[in-house]
Amino acid sequence: MKNVIEDVTCAGCCCVCDHIQVTTDGQQIIDVQTTCPQGQAWFAQSRQTEKxxxxxxxxxxxxxxxxxxxxxxxxxxxxxxxxxxxxxxxxxxxxxxxxxxxxxxxxxxxxSAATRALQQVGEANCTLGEVRSRADLIIYWNAENLRFNAHHQQSLVPPGEPVPRKIVTVGSELPGDSRGVDLSLTVSVEDEFEILWRLRALLKGVALEGTTAGELASLAALMQQSSYIVIFFGPASPDERLFHRKLEALSLLAREIQAERRCHTINVPAAGATKxxxxxxxxxxxxxxxxxxxxxxxxxxxxxxxxxxxxxxxxxxxxxxxxxxxxxxxxxxxxxxxxxxxxxxxxxxxxxxxxxxxxxxxxxxGIHAAGSLYRFDGTPLPLRALISTQQxxxxxxxxxxxxxxxxxxxxx
Ligand code: SF4
Structure with missing residues (x-):
């Protein structure tokens, strides 16, 4: 007998979408209503585990x-x-x-890198619900996977009146597709630490020179025009040993901005990973x-x-x-x-x-056993047992x- 289950949570990536419709026959999952290929693949794993x-x-x-x-x-x-x-x-x-x-x-x-930074300088973060309702400037810093995730973008659409919002991308390899982006800054991984500190200086009114000074000044101006800034900060590159220093610089930047306006940071795990x-x-x-x-x-x-x-x-x-x-x-x-x-x-x-x-x-x-899982913004979400297993x-x-x-x- 078919069993249609609404509002199922997917643990296929850090977004932990919780609005998916799954149909089972009691033994197997026979249909998953999501347009996300990664989500489809996550639910399809259940066919392998039994063996x-x-x-x-x-x-x-x-x-x-x-x-x-x-x-x-x-x-x-x-x-x-x-x-x-x-x-x-x-x-x-x-x-x-x-x-x-x-x-x-x-x-x-x-x-451990995020934890080192957290222990040193703390962090100010918020839930995706706050981002959706209040953020008027969102910066994707080395978080292109998240920016291109249709389910993430959908989750930021407020239910009522749209929130006027600017979007900025910062990264070493920005894709050509910049639809909906108000400002793009290409920054190499090695320069990120310095750029974060230069941004702090600019926001304090210190004049700077250098190749990125113009673009950074545009970003600083956008920040000064905004009232609620959220920075989605991507994961470390492979073998990046001083990533915690960048996270510390980011937290210090957010702390200084908070003296005048709201600013939160949310760490984004690697593609396909959860929190x-x-x-x-x-x-x-x-x-x-x-x-x-x-x-x-x-x-x-x-x-x-x-x-x-x-x-x-x-x-x-x-x-x-x-x-x-x-x-x-x-x-x-x-x-x-x-x-x-x-x-x-x-x-x-x-x-x-x-x-x-x-x-x-x-x-x-989330497929065979109930429980809970943290979304990447730190919100715990319930997981349900959809089908039985011998495991x-x-x-x-x-x-x-x-x-x-x-x-x-x-x-x-
Ligand atoms: S975006 Fe992530 S959590 Fe949402 S359906 Fe796709 S894999 Fe699952």
Whole structure:
């Protein structure tokens, strides 16, 4: 029998659209009403997960045996690392933090640059609802993926009277299509930090010279004519080591603008990624990334405890990868290290390039399991279970591993 479900949430990217109509026959999803190809692909994954089997060293195993082997490996490790969780639901992220706490592990959401900036200078952000209703100047700074996302643009259309609004794009490789854009500034990745500081100077009335002085002056003038500015700031480029300095400069710029008018910043994850575990890590441990529990309490040190640092410096002797695409954002050196240590993967889709010692398949939160997920503006949205599955959820698997480890860890 057909079952039409309205207002379903899609976790296919950071926008987390929550107005999608899905039709199921009770066992399978048979129709998804969205024009977004990425959203269609996200719902279509459900056909793959059902076929996945737990594996130990690449050989089929029972789920119980795989969970027991994973628990045994974690117990033997001196310095386990938990990472990934990019598209995991909140309950899975909480279960991962609890497991890291029990085992004295390091856990990282992959957002150590944003967290460093946040710890240094704070940030002022707002919800997309505020952007939709109030923003009269929106700046997409290295966030072209978001600017071209039709669902994001739709989400910024207010229900009543349209808000008069200017649009600015800033980036190193701006596409030719600048429809609806009032001002475009081409800025190389290396120059972004300087440009943010030059913009601060211009807004303070300091005269500047240089190649971009004219365009920057136009941007500063637009800012001074606006009453509510929102800057969507894109993710770091691969191997960009000082990205946190840019985020600090951005937050300082927003703080100064706020003396005269409203200005908020919203960090945009990489294309296809969701906000990740930062909000949950922050309210559970006090830090949004790079947290170590070895001392029995949470410690934050992005130079030591980020996933990339832990792997590149050979500090982790076991890695538990959680969720879909857990290798996103890792350097080649970090991935090489993953090939040298025991690996456990808990997630709906097996890894392509690495064979973990233990793989435990899961259902997908938002398709097979209910829960919640943070949108990129920090708003939590509910996920619903649409169809049944034989697979357990990520949270259930992590809780079962913790249950096996609890008596052993208490004896230690
Ligand atoms: S824009 Fe993102 S969240 Fe919305 S339907 Fe597409 S993939 Fe899903």
């Amino acid at each position: 996945q089997q737990p594996l130990i060293k690449g050989i089929d195993a029972s789920r119980e045996a795989a969970i027991a082997r994973a628990a045994g490996l974690i117990q033997e490790a001196q310095s386990p690392l938990l990472c990934g969780m990019g598209q995991s639901a909140v309950d899975a992220q909480r279960a991962a933090i609890s497991l890291a706490d029990l085992t004295g592990a390091t856990i990282d959401s992959g957002a 990740g575990a930062e909000p949950v890590l922050a309210w559970q441990t006090g830090y949004a990334a790079a947290v170590n529990f070895a001392a029995g309490y949470p410690r934050f040190s992005p130079c030591e405890y980020s996933t990339v640092k832990m792997l590149e410096q050979g500090e982790a002797d076991l890695c538990l990868l959680i969720g879909e695409d857990p290798l996103t954002g890792l350097s080649d050196q970090a991935i090489q290290r993953l090939q040298q240590i025991p690996l456990i993967h808990v997630g709906p889709v097996p890894l392509v390039d690495l064979q973990p010692e233990v793989y435990i398949p899961t259902g997908i939160s 357990a959820s990520e949270a259930e698997i992590l809780n079962q591993i913790e249950t096996l480890l609890k008596p052993v860890m208490h004896i230690c």
